[in-house]
Amino acid sequence: MLGEVDVRVKTFNKRKLIIDTDPGIDDAVAIAIALFDETLDVKLITTVAGNVNVDKTTQNALKLVEFFGKNVPVAKGADKPLVLELEDASEIHGKSGLDGYEFKLPNRKPIEDRAIVAMKKIIMESDIPITLMPIGPLTNIALLLSVYPEVKGNIQEIVLMGGSTTRGNKTPMGEFNMATDPEAADIVFRSGVPIVMCGLDVGEDALLYPEDSERIKRLNKTGDMIYSLFKHYRGGSLHKGLKMYDSFAIAYILEPEMFETQDCYVAVETSSPLTKGCTVVDLNNYWGKEPNAKVCLGVDEDRFKEWLINAIAKCI
Numbered sequence: 001m002l003g004e005v006d007v008r009v010k011t012f013n014k015r016k017l018i019i020d021t022d023p024g025i026d027d028a029v030a031i032a033i034a035l036f037d038e039t040l041d042v043k044l045i046t047t048v049a050g051n052v053n054v055d056k057t058t059q060n061a062l063k064l065v066e067f068f069g070k071n072v073p074v075a076k077g078a079d080k081p082l083v084l085e086l087e088d089a090s091e092i093h094g095k096s097g098l099d100g101y102e103f104k105l106p107n108r109k110p111i112e113d114r115a116i117v118a119m120k121k122i123i124m125e126s127d128i129p130i131t132l133m134p135i136g137p138l139t140n141i142a143l144l145l146s147v148y149p150e151v152k153g154n155i156q157e158i159v160l161m162g163g164s165t166t167r168g169n170k171t172p173m174g175e176f177n178m179a180t181d182p183e184a185a186d187i188v189f190r191s192g193v194p195i196v197m198c199g200l201d202v203g204e205d206a207l208l209y210p211e212d213s214e215r216i217k218r219l220n221k222t223g224d225m226i227y228s229l230f231k232h233y234r235g236g237s238l239h240k241g242l243k244m245y246d247s248f249a250i251a252y253i254l255e256p257e258m259f260e261t262q263d264c265y266v267a268v269e270t271s272s273p274l275t276k277g278c279t280v281v282d283l284n285n286y287w288g289k290e291p292n293a294k295v296c297l298g299v300d301e302d303r304f305k306e307w308l309i310n311a312i313a314k315c316i
């Protein structure tokens with residue numbers, strides 16, 4: 001059994017992480033990897049309305065934490081985007097958000113504190129700066145930074161999945177997480193906190209093909225669960241290639257050398273009915289503004305896939 005000192009030694013030097021999520025099949029993969037990586041200390045999972053409503057994303061986060069046997073608190077977040085009504089993505093992830101696997105009904109419940117209160121406490125009490133990994137719409141993060149701006153001083157960086165340098169996947173120019181809550185994305189990109197943007201440029205660059213999914217299935221109980229979800233995931237198709245969007249955020253946190261990046265100024269369109277939610281990435285610095293984000297432009301596809309499979313192999 002580990003003594004208190006051993007536990008302190010074991011958690012010493014680990015990077016502290018808060019995951020803000022709307023599980024979501026690709027969210028489930030990213031969460032699995034984060035929870036089993038020995039260099040990370042996941043302090044909290046917060047949920048947001050996105051792929052499905054927030055009651056479902058919260059239940060899904062609890063199901064995942066219970067499936068993995070981890071004691072990470074789950075805090076429920078925003079019910080809806082700041083201004084828009086929620087248009088979910090249940091056509092991609094199924095009605096429950098995690099269709100395809102029969103999870104046990106979770107015994108645990110969300111903690112009493114709502115997401116931004118729980119995040120604020122953990123960030124303010126932490127001895128080292130915290131990394132935020134939002135892999136859903138940015139509603140909770142925008143609220144956190146607006147209601148408790150004092151947290152900014154103890155955030156290492158925000159590594160998010162969302163946006164694109166070119167086009168969208170929810171609307172012609174809007175990526176799902178950004179277009180679901182453009183006002184929130186705008187607040188986050190203007191916050192001054194260091195941001196890494198893992199968007200569609202990498203999310204659609206490295207697909208998982210049937211042979212990759214088969215390998216994942218055979219790895220362990222987690223691989224088998226993920227494979228069952230994959231059979232119902234409409235982010236691509238099991239046969240033609242699956243898009244692992246949210247896994248790129250955790251991949252960046254753990255192996256940033258896999259990515260080609262550029263520091264740029266990123267603005268979020270919030271008013272145009274045609275392009276609301278579009279991330280306008282000033283790759284050529286036409287505006288002459290200081291960069292506010294490190295934008296992932298490419299990823300080493302083979303390396304990413306090997307990394308992903310090895311990372312899932314570390315799970316139960």
Ligand code: BDR
Pocket residue numbers: 024025026027051089092135136161169175176177245246
């Ligand atoms: C993003 O949208 C959601 O459906 C996925 O979970 C991912 O976070 C990709 O655009």
Ligand code: CA
Pocket residue numbers: 021022023024026027051135136246
């Ligand atoms: Ca997501």
